[in-house]
Amino acid sequence: MRTWHTTSLRTLALTAVFGMAQVGAALLLAQRFEPYRTVGGPGRALLVGLALLLAVAEMLVAVGGARAD
Numbered sequence: 001m002r003t004w005h006t007t008s009l010r011t012l013a014l015t016a017v018f019g020m021a022q023v024g025a026a027l028l029l030a031q032r033f034e035p036y037r038t039v040g041g042p043g044r045a046l047l048v049g050l051a052l053l054l055a056v057a058e059m060l061v062a063v064g065g066a067r068a069d
Contacts, residue, residue, distance in 0.1 A: 008063050015062040019055025026051035 030047045 011062045012059060015059045016055075019052075019058060022055050023048060023051045 026047045
């Protein structure tokens with residue numbers, strides 16, 4: 001029988017892996033489109049920051065969903 005603790009840890013681990021993939025994809029996109037960046041436009045830090053923010057939000061939702069089960 002699964003307890004909340006093991007379920008949330010598995011869910012959190014899976015979400016962390018997908019979050020790392022999102023950050024990696026954001027880094028690749030930022031690197032790819034860096035030559036086309038305009039002066040004062042969004043840079044690599046903005047893309048990576050948004051990817052990290054999305055990954056943290058997904059982890060919070062995943063843990064909240066596991067807690068509700």
